[in-house]
Amino acid sequence: MLANSLPQRRDVTEGRTEPTGKKTCPQSHWNTHKTDTVVSTVTAPPYMNGTNGLNGTHGVVATNGLNGTNGVNGTTNGVNGTSNGSGESWEKQFLPPPLQLDDKARAIKVESRLSGLVLCGATLKRVAEVFAHEIENGLRQKPSSLQMENTYVPELPDGTEEGVFLALDLGGTNFRVLYLELCGGELVREDVKHYHISDELRLGPGEDLFNFLADCVLDFLRSEGMEKDELSLGFTFSFPMKQHSISSGELITWTKSFKCGGMAGVDVAALLQRCLNDRGLKVTVQVLLNDTTGTLVAGAHLDPEVAIGVILGTGSNGCYMERADRVVHWESSYERVHDVCVDIEWGAFGDNGCLNFLRTDFDEEVDRNSLLATSFTFEKYIGGKYLGDLLCAVLGGLARDGLFPATPVWGELQSAHVSMFEEENSVGDWEQTAEALCEACGGALISRADAFVAQHVARVISNRAAQLVSVCIATLLRRMNRNHTAVAVDGSVFKRHPRIRNLMNKYIALLAPKDKFTLLGAEDGSGKGSALTAAIAARVAARST
Numbered sequence: 001m002l003a004n005s006l007p008q009r010r011d012v013t014e015g016r017t018e019p020t021g022k023k024t025c026p027q028s029h030w031n032t033h034k035t036d037t038v039v040s041t042v043t044a045p046p047y048m049n050g051t052n053g054l055n056g057t058h059g060v061v062a063t064n065g066l067n068g069t070n071g072v073n074g075t076t077n078g079v080n081g082t083s084n085g086s087g088e089s090w091e092k093q094f095l096p097p098p099l100q101l102d103d104k105a106r107a108i109k110v111e112s113r114l115s116g117l118v119l120c121g122a123t124l125k126r127v128a129e130v131f132a133h134e135i136e137n138g139l140r141q142k143p144s145s146l147q148m149e150n151t152y153v154p155e156l157p158d159g160t161e162e163g164v165f166l167a168l169d170l171g172g173t174n175f176r177v178l179y180l181e182l183c184g185g186e187l188v189r190e191d192v193k194h195y196h197i198s199d200e201l202r203l204g205p206g207e208d209l210f211n212f213l214a215d216c217v218l219d220f221l222r223s224e225g226m227e228k229d230e231l232s233l234g235f236t237f238s239f240p241m242k243q244h245s246i247s248s249g250e251l252i253t254w255t256k257s258f259k260c261g262g263m264a265g266v267d268v269a270a271l272l273q274r275c276l277n278d279r280g281l282k283v284t285v286q287v288l289l290n291d292t293t294g295t296l297v298a299g300a301h302l303d304p305e306v307a308i309g310v311i312l313g314t315g316s317n318g319c320y321m322e323r324a325d326r327v328v329h330w331e332s333s334y335e336r337v338h339d340v341c342v343d344i345e346w347g348a349f350g351d352n353g354c355l356n357f358l359r360t361d362f363d364e365e366v367d368r369n370s371l372l373a374t375s376f377t378f379e380k381y382i383g384g385k386y387l388g389d390l391l392c393a394v395l396g397g398l399a400r401d402g403l404f405p406a407t408p409v410w411g412e413l414q415s416a417h418v419s420m421f422e423e424e425n426s427v428g429d430w431e432q433t434a435e436a437l438c439e440a441c442g443g444a445l446i447s448r449a450d451a452f453v454a455q456h457v458a459r460v461i462s463n464r465a466a467q468l469v470s471v472c473i474a475t476l477l478r479r480m481n482r483n484h485t486a487v488a489v490d491g492s493v494f495k496r497h498p499r500i501r502n503l504m505n506k507y508i509a510l511l512a513p514k515d516k517f518t519l520l521g522a523e524d525g526s527g528k529g530s531a532l533t534a535a536i537a538a539r540v541a542a543r544s545t
């Protein structure tokens with residue numbers, strides 16, 4: 001039945017809808033992203049060359065260098081109010097380029113209104129220190145906004161992974177069922193089918209959602225003629241969980257666009273298993289994992305130096321290999337486990353108030369209008385689900401101050417607009433930006449200068465997102481202290497935003513100048529990574545019996 005020489009791939013879409021809105025924005029241009037070719041030279045920060053100077057300064061954040069300062073209390077390097085040659089250039093490298101308009105007074109006013117979104121190096125250093133502290137607390141099960149969840153994944157691929165697996169990928173509005181065959185660690189067959197998850201299912205009772213998932217598995221297996229087969233399944237459930245083992249865990253809270261009722265304290269793997277059993281399927285849920293874990297595992301298959309997995313997509317999160325003895329939450333013996341993958345759930349970073357110094361009125365507005373207000377606030381600074389709303393909130397704020405001609409209709413701008421504005425900006429164009437803004441603002445007239453203002457906003461919020469995700473990665477690199485670490489990254493923002501990768505390379509290097517790293521695009525952690533993780537679990541189980 002199965003071919004095992006050449007990789008085969010079938011991709012069937014069922015009831016799939018495109019996430020972009022109904023308006024006819026100029027999409028033709030959008031998918032051809034260019035990347036920055038210039039990677040800045042970086043200078044060591046003051047704290048890496050003996051001048052520490054962190055004083056917790058924050059909040060009085062930069063105007064963006066228009067007048068030659070970086071805006072932290074008007075000082076030139078922003079750290080303790082002192083000036084320092086290398087410190088100054090280090091600080092300046094965090095600033096977005098100034099807004100250039102013929103109307104200089106307007107440019108200054110716009111920049112001043114955006115100043116809370118412009119983070120200087122000292123502020124980012126402070127975020128890094130808070131993050132490191134929250135990591136420690138989370139690992140020790142002390143109060144922390146970081147879950148630091150033990151995933152029970154104790155090792156990474158070694159090229160011996162074999163077998164056939166089903167993988168389920170739940171996290172966005174499309175649910176995927178995959179059939180994967182691994183041979184000597186390589187993927188030799190992959191069949192995939194997408195199913196659309198309606199609003200009713202995303203927001204209704206959890207039982208209904210899980211019954212739907214099992215119906216999809218049944219449909220998929222029938223279409224493959226495999227409904228009688230005994231199969232192992234890897235369930236990629238991209239939400240925060242408290243895991244009890246590699247194959248069980250409870251949902252902590254829904255995130256992104258899901259909010260199903262009746263799931264408190266429910267083991268999601270056990271619920272899925274029951275729904276599969278009810279349909280007479282001989283499918284066993286062998287591993288339960290997060291998409292970041294899948295990305296790390298899929299990345300480690302490509303490059304053995306991968307030890308961090310990051311998702312920069314609708315939501316944002318990271319995981320990394322931690323020393324098993326530093327993790328307090330173990331519900332099984334870990335005597336023979338040296339390292340274990342820890343799911344940080346950094347989307348919730350700061351939900352306990354420790355990052356309130358970053359919050360702007362624009363962020364408050366995005367949060368208030370979100371499905372799950374006051375939760376996963378850090379994710380709302382970075383995730384693709386929120387960047388469009390942030391753009392909308394900022395342009396609305398500028399409109400209220402008479403600095404932009406109209407307020408965009410809420411929900412009409414998406415992260416794809418942020419990418420498109422950035423892309424046009426990089427080549428000095430503005431027409432498509434203006435056209436999209438005109439649609440989003442109900443037909444308002446948008447001038448060339450207005451389009452440049454919106455592009456500047458896109459630049460500022462992209463820059464902040466890149467900086468914040470870079471702070472997390474840089475802090476992990478410093479904590480892990482390896483000779484070289486590869487970071488596996490996946491997600492729509494990472495793949496489609498024209499500047500984000502280069503910005504991350506630059507900011508990580510600025511924040512962790514002694515730690516060598518590579519960002520590695522890792523595709524399909526939720527599919528391939530899930531199958532590899534199931535194979536690893538089988539290998540580990542066989543070894544211990």
Ligand code: GLC
Nearest residue numbers: 238239240255311315317347
């Ligand atoms: C959200 C989820 C997290 C997931 C991330 C990326 O933050 O809570 O589990 O990894 O989105 O999909």
